[in-house]
Amino acid sequence: MVDNDEKEEYPEETIGEIHVSDDVLIDIACTALTKVDGISLPSKKNLKRLKKDIKLERQEEGVSFKVEVRIFYGQKVKDVARAIQKTIMEEVHTYTGENITYVDVYVRDIVSEKEDVEKEEEKGS
Numbered sequence: 001m002v003d004n005d006e007k008e009e010y011p012e013e014t015i016g017e018i019h020v021s022d023d024v025l026i027d028i029a030c031t032a033l034t035k036v037d038g039i040s041l042p043s044k045k046n047l048k049r050l051k052k053d054i055k056l057e058r059q060e061e062g063v064s065f066k067v068e069v070r071i072f073y074g075q076k077v078k079d080v081a082r083a084i085q086k087t088i089m090e091e092v093h094t095y096t097g098e099n100i101t102y103v104d105v106y107v108r109d110i111v112s113e114k115e116d117v118e119k120e121e122e123k124g125s
C-alpha cells in the first residue's frame with residue numbers, strides 16, 4: 001500500500017488500467033448490507049441468497065445497484081432504505097473508487113424478528 005505522503009514512482013496514467021469485476025462490486029454491496037440495522041439477512045453461511053437480491057448495472061456515468069430487502073416490522077422503511085443507499089454508496093466508492101450513480105431499494109417484505117429467526121432455524125434443520 002502506498003503512503004499518501006510518498007511520491008508515486010510512476011504516474012497513474014502510464015502504468016495501465018484497473019478493472020473491478022461486477023462480482024467484486026456485488027460482494028462489497030453485500031457486505032455493506034450486513035452493516036445496516038433493521039433488515040433481515042440470511043445467515044452468514046447463506047450469503048449467496050443475498051447476492052441474488054443485488055443487481056448491478058454499468059453506465060457511462062458509473063455503476064448503479066438495485067437491491068431487494070426484507071425489513072423488520074417496526075422499522076421506519078424510509079430511514080432503513082436511506083441507510084442502505086448511503087452505506088452501499090460509501091463502501092463501494094471507498095474500496096473501488098467507482099462512481100455510484102444510484103442505489104434503488106425495493107422493500108419486498110416486512111417480517112417480525114421472531115418469524116425471521118424461525119425461518120433460519122428451519123433452514124438449518
